[in-house]
Amino acid sequence: MILITGANGVVGRQVMNQLAQEGTAVTAVTRGNGEAPLPDGVAAVRGDLFHPEWIEAALEGVEALQISPRAAGPGLGELLRLAAEQGVRRAVLLSATTVEYPAGEARFAAQFEQAEELVMRSGLDWTILRLADFAANALAWAPQIRAGDVVRGAYGRAATSPIHETDIAAVAVRALRGSLRMKAVHTLTGPQSLDQVEKVRLIGAATGRRLSFQELPPEQVRQGMLAQGLPEEIPARLLGSLADYADRPGPTTSTVEDLVGRPALTFADWAHDNAPAFGG
Ligand SMILES: NC(=O)c1ccc[n+]([C@@H]2O[C@H](COP(=O)([O-])OP(=O)(O)OC[C@H]3O[C@@H](n4cnc5c(N)ncnc54)[C@H](OP(=O)(O)O)[C@@H]3O)[C@@H](O)[C@H]2O)c1
Secondary structure, eight states: OEEESSTTSHHHHHHHHHHHHTTOOEEEEEOSOOSSOOOTTOEEEEOOTTSGGGGGGGGTTOOEEEEOHHHHGGGHHHHHHHHHHTTOOEEEEEEEGGGTSOOSOHHHHHHHHHHHHHHHTSSSEEEEEEEOOBGGGGGGGHHHHHHOSEEEESOTTOEEOOBOHHHHHHHHHHHHHTOSOSSEEEEEOOSSOEEHHHHHHHHHHHHTSOOEEEEOOHHHHHHHHHHTTOOTHHHHHHHHHHHHHHHSOOOOOOHHHHHHSSOOOOHHHHHHHTGGGGTO
16 A cells, blocks of 8 residues: 555646556545545545644555655654554655755755655655656646736746656656665656746647747736735745746756656646646
């Protein structure tokens, strides 16, 4: 049995789908707010990992655990302690490239660093996946693209190598099954460095439209996000890292191809797969 935290997240959904397709038993930890049904055959445990006491029973018979630091929050130490006690063998942690390649406010990378330290000291076998910017972050542009041909945002020249969630899941599934070397840190990125101007153009190509990026002052973007009711943390996280990626692009690695044995999927592939979300 494999237990997935953050099951309704971008990565959790993909991992559940891939495991369910191959017939592996999966339990999803969810607070029950997800709108989409879980894949066939996936059992659900309802709970909030910020208060993990309830999870003891759910850990029975679990061989491996996928951990999203965002979903586990301050309950991570307790979750790992219970997992070790219950005989869970492996933990796969979804971390971030910012631990190794600083970008944005240090407090955000520090949260991932703390989670990595807890997993390394847990007594379980572990795999840490340091993830680049998700290609799926571009879904934040969907309302603007459905409404017109211009995406407005800050730091158009900020460049990362965005990773397709299918590739994150392909590596995570191998780690959960125990088919990768244990006690290893892998830095996973997409195959190609792209700035925001290019990403918008590629979504245009996938949807058969001519889309462009219009640069706005960062403070205007921040105020706009706060006016939409987003918590201060969201623009702080986004704008801080974009400012740094405009000066120095995020990393590009070949790790997906090295571990999965096929080329990593491109942002163009992701845009094609997700064209309907942009009205394409
Ligand atoms: N986006 C990026 O570019 C990026 C880059 C590097 C690393 N990461 C990290 O990668 C990990 C995976 O990200 P992801 O986008 O797949 O999704 P995620 O943040 O792992 O999962 C989101 C889900 O977690 C559940 N959840 C449980 N407790 C929560 C809480 N207190 N607050 C918020 N959500 C809670 C929610 O589902 P229920 O409502 O069903 O409980 C939510 O749908 C995250 O830790 C993220 O920080 C992201």
